[in-house]
Amino acid sequence: MRPKDIQIEYSALSQKISAYSVRWASKCLAKQGVTNVAEVGCGRLRNLSVLREYFETVDLVETNNQIKKIRDLVPESNAVNLLSNEEFEKQNTKYDAIFLISVLHTLPYKIDRAKILQVCESNLNNGGILVLDVPQSENYYNRRRSTSRKFNDVWLIRHGDRYSFYKSYFRAELNNFVRDSTTLELVIPTFYSKHLISLWRCP
Numbered sequence: 001m002r003p004k005d006i007q008i009e010y011s012a013l014s015q016k017i018s019a020y021s022v023r024w025a026s027k028c029l030a031k032q033g034v035t036n037v038a039e040v041g042c043g044r045l046r047n048l049s050v051l052r053e054y055f056e057t058v059d060l061v062e063t064n065n066q067i068k069k070i071r072d073l074v075p076e077s078n079a080v081n082l083l084s085n086e087e088f089e090k091q092n093t094k095y096d097a098i099f100l101i102s103v104l105h106t107l108p109y110k111i112d113r114a115k116i117l118q119v120c121e122s123n124l125n126n127g128g129i130l131v132l133d134v135p136q137s138e139n140y141y142n143r144r145r146s147t148s149r150k151f152n153d154v155w156l157i158r159h160g161d162r163y164s165f166y167k168s169y170f171r172a173e174l175n176n177f178v179r180d181s182t183t184l185e186l187v188i189p190t191f192y193s194k195h196l197i198s199l200w201r202c203p
């Protein structure tokens, strides 16, 4: 496979409904006094209305390719900012909580999965929370997987002449991966409708 065929943005979900993990965690975190949050890998903004309902400021982080596609969808408001992943990595803002929803499993290289977790950790306040949601064995992927090949440890999902990726995680592997890549501490692990959901605290 040539690197140009690897286009992670092809994994952006088309669902319009917000993720259960975002609705559930937002309610809990707002009660704990969380006010400023970021969603890393915000896709096509399906979670934004929930995040705006619960928090004062919401930063949205995406790749440069995806930013071109969603720029016009972002509301004009001082409470919402759109940042590239490079800007997010370099900036000094710290967040009470960061949402990483259905992103980790779409990255083809382990090193990039570790990096995105590490960048999230370094952008959290002490005591800040990472909300991690990774689908496990979803029907959408299972249907395509039957005709798929493997690339490293991920399944290749074909879209015409391009591919996206699906890393199927089990709970223990995912938890060990987060622990090996960061110093984040697991607070709450849960499962909902084929999604592994966990809250991790920055020490």
Ligand SMILES: C[S@@+](CC[C@H](N)C(=O)[O-])C[C@H]1O[C@@H](n2cnc3c(N)ncnc32)[C@H](O)[C@@H]1O
Pocket: 008, 009, 011, 012, 013, 019, 040, 041, 042, 043, 044, 045, 046, 047, 061, 062, 063, 066, 085, 100, 101, 102, 103, 106, 107, 116
């Ligand atoms: C499957 S979509 C999920 C989108 C959204 N979180 C949702 O729940 O609908 C994965 C998204 O992660 C984005 N992404 C991949 N690598 C990224 C990175 N390093 N930084 C920010 N976003 C990234 C992709 O562009 C894509 O939009």
